[in-house]
Amino acid sequence: MTNVEYTHIDINGTSGAGGLGCEILKNLALSGFKDIHVIDMDTIDISNLNRQFLFRSKDVGKPKALVAANFIMNRIKNVKITPYFGKIQDKDEEYYMQFGLVICGLDSVEARRWINATLVNMVDHANPESLKPLIDGGTEGFKGQARVILPTITSCYECSLDMLGKQITFPICTIANTPRLPEHCIEWSSVLEWPKVFKDKKLDNDNPEHVQWVYNTAFQRATEFNISGVTYSLTQGVIKNIIPAIASTNAIIAASCCNEALKIATTCNPYLSNYMMYIGNDSVYTYTFEHQQKEDCPVCGNIAQDFFANKETTLEEFIDHLADTQQVRIKTPSLRTADKNLYLQAPPQLEEATRPNLSKTLKELVLDGEEISITDPGLPFSVKLKIRY
Structure with missing residues (x-):
């Protein structure tokens, strides 16, 4: 079998070498992949053990990436797994350039956007080897998805940002x-x-003492208002925005991701074009479709998105709105037009200099049809919006 290197990436703990990651690592190693890299910034918690089968009680507190790599190499011979205990953002383009393909099993939208944009930026059309296929898998309870992204050729992760459900807030x-x-x-x-x-x-929502304090305090308040249902596990879920992980869903989505990896590595069959959805709430249901590339995608497109706004809205209100807007989803934005800075988050001197603009209305700062460029320190690209009143 072709010796293809694979990278599995995660941030924020539950998928890198976790429920989905354990399944993916096992599948790849048993399928004949010989050189695998795994990145995860999380350590093993006792709550992981019910579904993350590469770990044991003695491993609690240890880095997931290291333990998972050692477990696989001890069980399966002739496979090399290189672990990294840290963030995907710690690595540069030169690091990712060494791989044949990349598989993501992330529970973080920000991390998915980062690796997607990084792989798109790496593409040099004069060098075919610079194009690294990205296989993205994700699970949400009894639902899941797997997709194949060919950077700059097919729709990228950013193209489908508006498909994500809005985060529940109170x-x-x-x-x-x-x-x-x-x-x-x-x-x-x-x-x-x-x-x-x-x-x-x-x-710190990963600190048991902090979580326990939140639980105790919430339980007391619930008692005062005759509200039932406050539990420690629910407390964890709310403050970490956790959706329960289902082992069977992890297994199905991991199998789909690895099946696509095998097809890309060996050309034994056509790979997915390009999106598969799985729903297992009442029965086993899958649906495959081709998600179209967007011309106004800020990562793989080349034109600004039209954005309709109220000209009486203040810049501060506009910035708050960006975090919840499906097509943008930027939390700490800095905004510029072609000829002036509207608001810059950093450095402190520029933040102070542009702060007065926050109370001004959009019509005072931006012309109808004018483009603004929005950047975020956590994303390696800028979003361009053409403001329409």
């Missing part, structure tokens, strides 16, 4: 004054009460 007035759900009590405890009690100390 109004501050509700969680502060009239909680009705256990989630309201947990949000009150973590968002409002924690900073009041601990001042400048940041809540």
Whole structure:
């Protein structure tokens, strides 16, 4: 079999060498892939052991990438797995250029956007080897998806950003004054009460002592309002935005990803074109379709997106809106037009100099039809919007 190198990437803990990652690593090694790299920044928690089968109780606290690599190499001979305990952003383009293909099993939209943009930026059409196929897998309870991305050729991850569901949030007035759900009590405890009690100390949702405090405080508030259902596991889920992982879903999506990797590596069959959805709530259902590339994609396209805005909106309100806008989803944006800085997050001197613009309306700063460029320190690309009133 062709000796193809593979990289599995994750951030924020639950998929790198976790539920989906364990399945992918096992499948690749048993399929004959000889040179595999795995990146994960997480350590093993006791809660991982029910589905992340490469780990044992004695491994709790150890880096997932290292333990997973050693487990596979001890069980399967003639396979080399190189682990890295850290973030995908720690590596540069030269590192990713060495691989034949990349498989992502991420639970982070930001991480997916980063690796997608990095692989697109690496493409040099004069050098075919610079194009690294990206296989993306993800699970959400009984649902999952697998897709094949050929950077600059097919639609990329950024092209499908508007397919993502909007993250559930609760109004501050509700969680502060009239909680009705256990989630309201947990949000009150973590968002409002924690900073009041601990001042400048940041809540670490991976610290069991912090989670326990949030749970205890939320439980007391729920008791006051006769609300039931506050549990430790729900507390973890709310503050970490966790969707329960289903072992069978992980196995199905990992199998699909590795099947595509095998087809790309050996050309034994045509690979997926280009998106497969799986739903297992009531029965086993899959649907395959070709997601189209967008001309106005900020990563693989080349034209600005039309963005309709109220000219009376202040720049500060506009920036807040960007974080929730499906086509943008940028949390810490810096904004520029062709001839002026609208607002820059850093360095401090420029942030201070552009801060007065936050209270100005868009019509004072941007002309109808004018383009603005939006950047974020966590993303290796800029989003271009053509403002329409």
